Amino acid sequence: MHPKRSIGMAEEVRVGKEIVAGDRTIWPVVRITIFWASECRVQAIQIIPLAVLIIEQGAQYALSIDGEPMTIDAILEMAPLLADILEKSRRSHSQKGSRIAVS
């Protein structure tokens, strides 16, 4: 059903569910730490927010939770899954822009 795991700690960085606030879409990036008691039993799960990617009306920017300045490249390095999301938002914005230009 699932791969066998060794006892101990496992870490992974994941993109959370998007939060939509008006025109803004916020994508949280979290670090998940799982403490395995045995190969099929979880002792504890820790989720720490690392950064957020904000997309609004064609503009995209990243914010680090620790307050340090963050670039889009840095957040993409942290969570490569965000590349698809960014690409989709750029494509949808360019399509919208072209529609406006035509009308």
Next chain:
Amino acid sequence: MVSSCQISAPIIRLLESFSAVDYISMILLLVVLLLAAILMSSYRLTIDICKKGAVIQGGCKLAWFGLTLWRTEVPPQSAGEFLQSIAKDGKGETEFSPKAKSDEDLRETSKKKDARRSMSLKYPVNAAYSLADITIRLLRSLLLKKFSCCLCFGLDDPADTAIFSGYLYTIAGVLGLSSERISIVPWFHGERLEGDFMAEVEMRPLLTLWAAVQSLRLRQTRLLLKGILGWG
């Protein structure tokens, strides 16, 4: 050699000496013994469900002294098909025939609805307490012979997955299920539900009946029952 006529002659003479009252009491005694056997003997309910990928299969069996009384099996099918079949069954029960939609039926259903509404307004807190009491008593009358649950699940948000797995571990802890019997593995890579569930429950109808009678001693439970039946 003793012939069968020689043996049966005293039996026939004995039966002839019985009056109608004796026969009735004998039949009553037999009925009581039969009922006692049915109520005191143990019934075994086995549930086995497995979901792997998109395919779901399993079965449910009720046995009495090793004799299968009822059995149903879910053949290997996709989860969507399984849910569709359940939805169809539900629709079949709730659909009304044109004849049943007569005025009297409509009046009766509206009365029942009103009774339910008044019950839900009258006894919201008491109902929760009574239901908890009945559930606990009924669960105590059951004996869990075998149990194993292996679940791997994931929701669309990793945070929700973590919170939900915490709830599941809490429920397992409250129910006293040991870690060997239960395995819950959170999946943080997207939506997923896979696993298998097997339980074998032994129940004695007499104990369950006694639990139901005991729960009726509580005033709130009686009020709840009255409300459900529309007597209150």
